[in-house]
Amino acid sequence: xxxxxxxxxxxxxxxGLGEESDASRPIQGVQVVEFPxxxxxxxxxxxxxxxxxxxxxxxxxxxxxAAALEGRALALGLHEGxxxxxxxxxxxxxxxxxxxxxxxIPHATPLEAVRWAIAASLPALPAEAVQQALLGALEHSGxxxxxxxxxxxxxxxxxxxxPWGQLTVGVGDFDPTELWAALHHPTEREWLGEALGxxxxxxxxxxxxxxxxxxxxxxxxVGALGRARSALDFARRLLAVSLPERVGVIDQERLVRGGLLxxxxxxxxxxxxxxxxxxxxxxxxxPVALAVVEVRDPWARNRAGREQQLEFRVFxxxxxxxxxxxxxxxxxxxxxxxxxxxVLLAWxxxxxxxxxxxxxxxxTAVAPASDTxxxxxxPHLPSDLPAAHREALxxxxxxxxxxxxxxxxxxxxxxxxxxxxxxxxLRPVFDATLGAIRRHDPSGRLERTLRTHLELGRSLAQxxxxxxxxxxxxxxxxxxxxxILGDSLESATLLARLRLALLAERRLLADGR
Numbered sequence: 001x002x003x004x005x006x007x008x009x010x011x012x013x014x015x016g017l018g019e020e021s022d023a024s025r026p027i028q029g030v031q032v033v034e035f036p037x038x039x040x041x042x043x044x045x046x047x048x049x050x051x052x053x054x055x056x057x058x059x060x061x062x063x064x065x066a067a068a069l070e071g072r073a074l075a076l077g078l079h080e081g082x083x084x085x086x087x088x089x090x091x092x093x094x095x096x097x098x099x100x101x102x103x104x105i106p107h108a109t110p111l112e113a114v115r116w117a118i119a120a121s122l123p124a125l126p127a128e129a130v131q132q133a134l135l136g137a138l139e140h141s142g143x144x145x146x147x148x149x150x151x152x153x154x155x156x157x158x159x160x161x162x163p164w165g166q167l168t169v170g171v172g173d174f175d176p177t178e179l180w181a182a183l184h185h186p187t188e189r190e191w192l193g194e195a196l197g198x199x200x201x202x203x204x205x206x207x208x209x210x211x212x213x214x215x216x217x218x219x220x221x222v223g224a225l226g227r228a229r230s231a232l233d234f235a236r237r238l239l240a241v242s243l244p245e246r247v248g249v250i251d252q253e254r255l256v257r258g259g260l261l262x263x264x265x266x267x268x269x270x271x272x273x274x275x276x277x278x279x280x281x282x283x284x285x286x287p288v289a290l291a292v293v294e295v296r297d298p299w300a301r302n303r304a305g306r307e308q309q310l311e312f313r314v315f316x317x318x319x320x321x322x323x324x325x326x327x328x329x330x331x332x333x334x335x336x337x338x339x340x341x342x343v344l345l346a347w348x349x350x351x352x353x354x355x356x357x358x359x360x361x362x363x364t365a366v367a368p369a370s371d372t373x374x375x376x377x378x379p380h381l382p383s384d385l386p387a388a389h390r391e392a393l394x395x396x397x398x399x400x401x402x403x404x405x406x407x408x409x410x411x412x413x414x415x416x417x418x419x420x421x422x423x424x425x426l427r428p429v430f431d432a433t434l435g436a437i438r439r440h441d442p443s444g445r446l447e448r449t450l451r452t453h454l455e456l457g458r459s460l461a462q463x464x465x466x467x468x469x470x471x472x473x474x475x476x477x478x479x480x481x482x483x484i485l486g487d488s489l490e491s492a493t494l495l496a497r498l499r500l501a502l503l504a505e506r507r508l509l510a511d512g513r
Contacts, residue, residue: 001027001121003075003101006047009117013106014077017087019096025074030118031152032111032171036068041137041148047118048073049111051082059090066094073100077114081107112157112173116220119155130231138238144169146242147215150235154228157218160239163187163211164315166367174218177369187211187311192225201225203232207240210311215239254324257281258337261344261385269383278382282333282348287379289352290388293319293343293363294396296371296455298466318366319343326362330355339389342396346388350379353407360405374405397503400455417500426504433485433501440484449477454498458489 004023007016016023028045031038034053042048048069055061069076076095078087087102095102105114130153137149143160147169151158157172159179167176174196180186182195183202188211192201199222205213215236219225225232260277275285295315320336323345327334332355334347349355353376360374375396377388391408399406437447449467453474456462460478464471478489487494 001118003027003047005121006075006114006118007103012109012114012117014103014109014114015106016101016103017092019101022074022099022101027074027118027121029122029152030115030155031148032115033069033073036065038148039068039072040141041145041152042069042072043152044072045074046072046152047075047077047114049077049079049105049114051079051111052084053082055091056083057088059088062088062091063094066091066098066100069095069100070098075101075103077103077105077111079105079107079109079111110173116155120224122155127230131234134231134235134238138242143239143242146235146238147171150231154217154224154231156224156228159216159218161186161214161216162314162318162367163214163311164367165369166318168213172218179216179218183214183216186214186216192222199225201232203236205236205239213239254336257335261335261337261346262339264335264346264382264385265339265344265389271383274382281335283382284333284348285382286348287350288346288348288382288385288388289379290377290385290392291323291345291352291356291359292375292389292392292396293323293345294341294373294375295319296373296402313338315367315370316343319363319372320345322362322366323359326355326359330358342393344389346385352376352379353409356405356407360403364403368403371402373399373402375399376405376407378408394503421504423508426500426508429497430501430504430508433498434505436484437481441480446477446481446484449474450481450498451502453478453489454495454502 002024006012006027007014007023025045027047029043030047030049031042033039033042033048033050036054039048050065055065066076078084078091080086087104092102105111133153134146134149137145141148147158147160148171150156151171157170157174159170159172159174159176160168161176161180162168165177165180167180170176178196179200182200184191184193186202187204190201190203192199194200196218198218198220200216200218203215204211205215215232217225217228217232219228260281264274278285295312299311316338320338320343323343324334324336327345327347332347332349334345336346337344345359347355356374356376363372363374366372373396375392375394375398377391377395380388395406395408395411398411434447437450438444441447449463452466453460453463456466460471460474463469464474467474482489485494489495
């Protein structure tokens with residue numbers, strides 16, 4: 001296909017600007033380019049497609065964008081109305097000087113339609129040439145470059161997901177959450193099927209005895225996936241070699257940070273050694289806050305086998321790294337680590353609530369659909385971090401909404417009572433509620449039902465859907481619970497006692513009572 005033939009395509013409605021000096025040249029490739037550095041993967045003679053997301057209406061960015069395409073792009077297609085209503089004069093002039101033809105794509109025409117029209121006309125590259133191009137992209141730009149190059153060569157939409165569903169890199173017009181949800185057992189086996197208005201295949205990338213990632217390709221028809229199968233398989237093999245072993249391999253500094261944080265929480269404060277160790281990581285003796293991150297997803301709570309345990313630790317480490325990147329960007333001294341089932345994040349700040357919302361957003365971005373909950377302590381001196389730990393745990397326990405956060409300083413009175421009440425006052429409340437349920441039902445089914453019912457605002461339908469049960473089954477279990485507890489679950493008194501018991505549980509367990 002030549003540029004002139006593309007502009008005359010009857011189904012696309014493209015519009016040239018009358019400066020098509022190279023209209024007779026054949027198109028060598030196509031790629032969506034939104035940022036200047038993405039132009040590095042363009043094969044010379046390709047068509048670049050963009051919404052103008054990065055350059056917007058800024059003339060200096062428009063010139064920089066055209067400069068990045070010079071020598072690589074034959075033409076630039078701007079999706080009108082997505083970000084920029086029409087081709088800016090600065091961009092038009094800069095592309096003209098770089099010998100890049102500019103054309104517009106109507107707002108009603110998806111970029112994917114243009115990409116598919118070009119990709120369908122390109123001759124298939126020899127397998128050896130494809131493999132060499134993918135290997136070169138991996139060596140030059142890592143996994144992101146490999147996926148981008150694979151999409152450009154195949155014309156497919158391509159995505160790479162972490163095992164828990166977080167998109168790590170994607171090229172194409174698709175919603176990552178919808179795409180992941182459409183896949184069938186993506187971490188366990190290959191799958192090919194119709195989804196999202198086209199055809200999708202998923203390939204688990206396995207290394208070191210487990211699934212490290214999932215490579216996904218999207219196409220309008222199954223034939224396109226079949227033609228690209230050898231390239232997809234080769235890309236999967238490259239990813240299996242290049243992906244780092246995420247479990248158990250932590251650089252020495254992170255290992256030391258985690259060890260120091262555990263020591264400060266579990267061992268007595270050493271006035272001679274502890275301050276010096278903290279100074280090594282930038283702490284100056286000013287107040288320190290501690291946050292804990294809990295993962296409440298059912299798969300995290302009910303993991304049984306080694307594979308599930310490893311997947312949980314991988315996810316926790318991703319949360320930990322997100323916290324580290326946030327603190328590094330803020331220029332704050334920090335320590336991070338794990339303790340039991342939670343991720344620990346400690347940082348020096350006299351006003352930690354100012355960082356709470358940004359930290360929550362950074363953690364949520366790791367996996368937007370996961371149920372993570374963040375609890376923050378009040379500021380404490382480094383020698384008093386165990387108290388900060390207790391506050392953060394109770395704050396996290398008080399969070400009722402998925403992906404929510406709570407600060408100890410803004411806690412409701414019930415949580416404050418649990419933190420300050422004598423343990424001998426809490427034990428009878430616990431024994432009469434959660435303790436009674438566990439004695440009656442050691443399997444834990446009734447307790448799981450109760451916790452889910454309370455977390456979901458006591459909605460019968462939502463509880464049943466969340467647990468995968470019939471509404472009548474949930475109703476029967478709730479009736480059993482009322483019989484055990486001797487009161488209605490609509491009773492404000494019983495709900496207060498249950499709330500107290502749920503918050504008190506962790507403190508009682510920590511004290512071994």
